[in-house]
Amino acid sequence: xxSEPIPALIAAVRDRFGPxxxxxxxxxxxxxxxxxxxxxxxQAAAILSPASTEEVAAIVGLAAEHRVPxxxxxxxxxxxxxxxxxxxxxxxxxxxxxxxxxxxxxxGVAVAEAGMTLADLHAKADETGQRFPLTLGARGSCxxxxxxxxxxxGTQVLKFGTMRSLVLGVEAVLPDxxxxxxxxxxxxxxxxYNLDQLLVGSEGTIGIITAAALRLVPAVxxxxxxxxxxxxPQRALDLLRLMQSRTDRIEGFEIIPADxxxxxxxxxxxxxxxxxGRHAWHVLIEATSDAADNDPAELxxxxxxxxxxxxxxxxxxxxxxxxQAEAFWRIRDSISEAERADGPTIAHDISVPVADMPxxxxxxxxxxxxxxxxxxxSGFGHLGDxxxxxxxxxxxxxxxGPAITQMVYDLVTLAGxxxxxxxxxxxxxxxxxxxxxxxxxxxxxxxxxQALDPLGLMNPGKLVR
Amino acid sequence: xxSEPIPALIAAVRDRFGPxxxxxxxxxxxxxxxxxxxxxxxQAAAILSPASTEEVAAIVGLAAEHRVPxxxxxxxxxxxxxxxxxxxxxxxxxxxxxxxxxxxxxxGVAVAEAGMTLADLHAKADETGQRFPLTLGARGSCxxxxxxxxxxxGTQVLKFGTMRSLVLGVEAVLPDxxxxxxxxxxxxxxxxYNLDQLLVGSEGTIGIITAAALRLVPAVxxxxxxxxxxxxPQRALDLLRLMQSRTDRIEGFEIIPADxxxxxxxxxxxxxxxxxGRHAWHVLIEATSDAADNDPAELxxxxxxxxxxxxxxxxxxxxxxxxQAEAFWRIRDSISEAERADGPTIAHDISVPVADMPxxxxxxxxxxxxxxxxxxxSGFGHLGDxxxxxxxxxxxxxxxGPAITQMVYDLVTLAGxxxxxxxxxxxxxxxxxxxxxxxxxxxxxxxxxQALDPLGLMNPGKLVR
Numbered sequence: 001x002x003s004e005p006i007p008a009l010i011a012a013v014r015d016r017f018g019p020x021x022x023x024x025x026x027x028x029x030x031x032x033x034x035x036x037x038x039x040x041x042x043q044a045a046a047i048l049s050p051a052s053t054e055e056v057a058a059i060v061g062l063a064a065e066h067r068v069p070x071x072x073x074x075x076x077x078x079x080x081x082x083x084x085x086x087x088x089x090x091x092x093x094x095x096x097x098x099x100x101x102x103x104x105x106x107x108g109v110a111v112a113e114a115g116m117t118l119a120d121l122h123a124k125a126d127e128t129g130q131r132f133p134l135t136l137g138a139r140g141s142c143x144x145x146x147x148x149x150x151x152x153x154g155t156q157v158l159k160f161g162t163m164r165s166l167v168l169g170v171e172a173v174l175p176d177x178x179x180x181x182x183x184x185x186x187x188x189x190x191x192x193y194n195l196d197q198l199l200v201g202s203e204g205t206i207g208i209i210t211a212a213a214l215r216l217v218p219a220v221x222x223x224x225x226x227x228x229x230x231x232x233p234q235r236a237l238d239l240l241r242l243m244q245s246r247t248d249r250i251e252g253f254e255i256i257p258a259d260x261x262x263x264x265x266x267x268x269x270x271x272x273x274x275x276x277g278r279h280a281w282h283v284l285i286e287a288t289s290d291a292a293d294n295d296p297a298e299l300x301x302x303x304x305x306x307x308x309x310x311x312x313x314x315x316x317x318x319x320x321x322x323x324q325a326e327a328f329w330r331i332r333d334s335i336s337e338a339e340r341a342d343g344p345t346i347a348h349d350i351s352v353p354v355a356d357m358p359x360x361x362x363x364x365x366x367x368x369x370x371x372x373x374x375x376x377x378s379g380f381g382h383l384g385d386x387x388x389x390x391x392x393x394x395x396x397x398x399x400x401g402p403a404i405t406q407m408v409y410d411l412v413t414l415a416g417x418x419x420x421x422x423x424x425x426x427x428x429x430x431x432x433x434x435x436x437x438x439x440x441x442x443x444x445x446x447x448x449x450q451a452l453d454p455l456g457l458m459n460p461g462k463l464v465r
Numbered sequence: 466x467x468s469e470p471i472p473a474l475i476a477a478v479r480d481r482f483g484p485x486x487x488x489x490x491x492x493x494x495x496x497x498x499x500x501x502x503x504x505x506x507x508q509a510a511a512i513l514s515p516a517s518t519e520e521v522a523a524i525v526g527l528a529a530e531h532r533v534p535x536x537x538x539x540x541x542x543x544x545x546x547x548x549x550x551x552x553x554x555x556x557x558x559x560x561x562x563x564x565x566x567x568x569x570x571x572x573g574v575a576v577a578e579a580g581m582t583l584a585d586l587h588a589k590a591d592e593t594g595q596r597f598p599l600t601l602g603a604r605g606s607c608x609x610x611x612x613x614x615x616x617x618x619g620t621q622v623l624k625f626g627t628m629r630s631l632v633l634g635v636e637a638v639l640p641d642x643x644x645x646x647x648x649x650x651x652x653x654x655x656x657x658y659n660l661d662q663l664l665v666g667s668e669g670t671i672g673i674i675t676a677a678a679l680r681l682v683p684a685v686x687x688x689x690x691x692x693x694x695x696x697x698p699q700r701a702l703d704l705l706r707l708m709q710s711r712t713d714r715i716e717g718f719e720i721i722p723a724d725x726x727x728x729x730x731x732x733x734x735x736x737x738x739x740x741x742g743r744h745a746w747h748v749l750i751e752a753t754s755d756a757a758d759n760d761p762a763e764l765x766x767x768x769x770x771x772x773x774x775x776x777x778x779x780x781x782x783x784x785x786x787x788x789q790a791e792a793f794w795r796i797r798d799s800i801s802e803a804e805r806a807d808g809p810t811i812a813h814d815i816s817v818p819v820a821d822m823p824x825x826x827x828x829x830x831x832x833x834x835x836x837x838x839x840x841x842x843s844g845f846g847h848l849g850d851x852x853x854x855x856x857x858x859x860x861x862x863x864x865x866g867p868a869i870t871q872m873v874y875d876l877v878t879l880a881g882x883x884x885x886x887x888x889x890x891x892x893x894x895x896x897x898x899x900x901x902x903x904x905x906x907x908x909x910x911x912x913x914x915q916a917l918d919p920l921g922l923m924n925p926g927k928l929v930r
Contacts, residue, residue, distance in 0.1 A: 106820055108706075174908075174909060178904070178905035178908065184818045186882065186886075188618050188883070189883040190616050190889045191885050191902060192890060192906070192910050197659055197663070203657075218711060244573055246756045248682065248683060290712045354652065387652065387653045419656065424655045425657060437656060443643065444639060444658075444917060445657050451915060452909060452913070
């Protein structure tokens with residue numbers, strides 16, 4: 001007589017790998033049943049906690065035997081509920097947090113297990129005079145596995161790209177319990193479909209990432225940060241293009257409208273405008289250099305002078321020292337906080353083709369404000385990535401939130417953009433993806449999901465169904 | 466009564482798109498039935514030649530209706546018979562050569578149709594002060610579609626990677642006739658599985674690539690080329706790591722054993738050794754700079770001085786001018802020609818993890834020479850890519866060729882390497898892939914192929930079956 005599948009699976013895992021491998025004390029489980037923003041709540045009778053890739057493979061095999069779906073989890077810092085189990089208790093969480101070793105580090109490459117935090121990887125790379133050039137706010141908690149499975153981005157994408165560009169290979173347990181080992185990190189390997197890249201951004205729906213080989217780059221020897229005032233986003237884009245046609249050392253290029261700057265100056269203590277005059281738009285530019293290179297300030301100065309002469313910018317200043325550079329970045333990083341201090345805000349993580357950014361930022365804002373009169377819309381952020389943080393604030397937001405979001409997503413899709421630039425789909429954006437996603441792509445995704453996970457046991461209800 | 470499927474498909478294509486869309490004159494077809502190295506010969510009653518993505522989609526739909534498999538073809542410069550139809554005449558060729566337009570070019574990105582040649586793209590990028598940083602010998606014939614479908618590499622991979630790193634998105638007709646449009650080239654887009662990267666390197670087996678959005682980089686302002694003599698491959702790797710830990714401006718790093726240099730000096734007129742003394746191994750190093758950067762020679766000089774002091778190299782010289790730089794590269798590029806002039810040679814396109822390259826180059830050569838006494842084995846090439854050209858020459862080659870190759874592939878696989886670094890699998894390496902490929906990956910590849918191309922009409926008999 002078959003027992004209940006979930007208790008049977010928990011017992012089987014404990015039997016093989018000891019009590020640590022299946023945690024079921026409610027106090028231990030509770031924090032991991034809710035996403036960190038508190039928007040999604042789920043249930044699970046246990047968190048399975050394998051200590052090695054072989055244990056993950058065995059657990060996936062046992063889960064298939066018992067037909068119990070698994071929800072993989074790293075640092076639980078996702079933004080779209082992708083690591084939160086469903087509320088019906090039909091799944092178990094499989095946490096990769098015990099697998100947190102750095103397996104190897106060498107010039108240009110580190111091999112980290114899925115449960116290692118980003119901050120730990122940064123520290124390890126630093127010890128060897130190198131850096132892992134991706135960072136984001138949750139770096140102390142978020143894990144390599146989660147970053148890889150969600151193709152995370154962050155603030156340094158302009159030059160080095162998202163996780164996808166930095167992942168040289170992954171190790172993953174596939175839904176049939178087999179282990180895909182892509183960790184040799186071959187720089188050239190043309191033996192067919194690239195499973196590693198297919199797993200990057202797959203949100204645990206076709207396999208559980210257990211480790212990744214990651215690209216390291218030389219440590220930054222020096223950086224220079226500039227602030228420029230200008231008339232409109234088109235000129236900002238022209239400035240970026242001018243710079244990118246002359247150098248590949250631009251690592252940050254952030255655009256900020258006057259109203260966002262004003263909010264920061266009003267709500268965030270100790271901030272002051274980098275420039276004396278008033279400008280409709282601002283850009284923050286960061287250039288870096290390697291040990292063997294010349295001073296990045298010497299690189300920015302003539303480019304800014306040329307931009308001034310061409311009428312691309314109205315004024316500019318270079319941070320005189322590191323603390324001024326940090327002050328410039330603090331303005332940029334405080335926008336969300338200043339908006340929240342000002343009143344209700346709704347954020348959208350979207351992207352459009354870089355060339356369309358200027359039009360999108362101005363026209364879309366005007367359209368949203370016309371449709372929802374008690375609202376103010378602002379686009380700011382990573383101009384060079386085509387990734388705008390499109391925020392809408394004001395008294396109309398609490399009432400019209402879902403309608404505003406739907407309008408923004410419609411306009412993004414019309415512009416050939418993405419309703420999820422960085423955060424992924426998870427459970428939060430699944431319906432919108434199904435409504436707006438390109439049918440050819442959705443069809444192909446479903447076919448791949450069905451082919452690799454025919455039993456539907458890998459993070460069900462997320463990304464693709 | 467159903468007509469014969471192949472004539473019916475040809476008639477249907479002509480009916481819809483005119484006579485140009487289906488070429489069946491034997492004289493016009495003949496050159497495209499054989500791969501350019503003359504190793505694979507096939508048959509096909511017609512070459513279908515669509516002029517637009519919509520025509521490709523319609524043809525794929527018609528082919529599915531008539532159950533006629535299609536073999537996509539670009540410049541027919543492949544190395545593994547991937548674009549050559551089978552000899553039984555069961556397929557038609559679909560050529561992308563009429564689709565050769567540059568659709569758009571902007572700072573950092575070009576959108577090229579599949580049939581555009583690499584040389585044409587280079588010229589277009591050049592006109593805008595940019596470059597497309599991938600090049601290879603067949604540049605005048607090979608096409609963007611073929612380069613993308615095979616994830617081509619070439620001589621500038623060290624800094625910018627293979628096609629995979631340069632493809633921002635692809636447009637492709639999927640086996641069901643739907644069009645996947647990834648050309649918006651969003652730099653950040655986390656809406657699920659990355660079909661674009663899945664199509665890169667898929668050799669036409671799950672879709673026909675019709676266009677690609679490609680990364681452009683600033684034109685090279687200056688280059689500096691150095692030649693160094695050293696004792697062994699481990700020191701060459703240490704030198705590379707020293708340089709890469711200080712700068713990201715190294716674009717070429719090629720390793721050459723003394724016997725290969727000797728062959729070049731002996732057989733290629735006008736060549737001379739860059740260094741006075743004799744060294745067991747040599748490296749050729751190229752550094753480049755953007756407009757805004759300092760002189761790459763000033764970057765290489767202190768690094769070479771440091772390497773000399775540390776005992777990594779025995780001697781080194783910088784090319785004094787562009788013609789000397791070209792003379793250094795000519796030595797490297799003439800190795801294969803010199804070997805052929807010397808006698809029978811067999812080449813292997815393989816890769817191993819970069820860290821294992823030194824051991825692999827020396828130990829494997831010794832093992833092969835021990836097993837096949839009348840042979841001399843030499844590894845040379847892209848040390849920094851882990852991609853060695855492993856050539857075996859001598860009187861034993863004609864007789865033992867297949868046994869030598871099998872031994873090399875076995876040793877590569879044992880070292881965690883790839884039996885196809887650059888050229889792909891096609892029909893030439895399919896059996897060896899099936900013999901040596903990781904079972905988990907082969908299984909996943911077959912599942913994906915079956916899911917996306919259930920009728921098996923996309924380039925059958927290549928890469929995966």
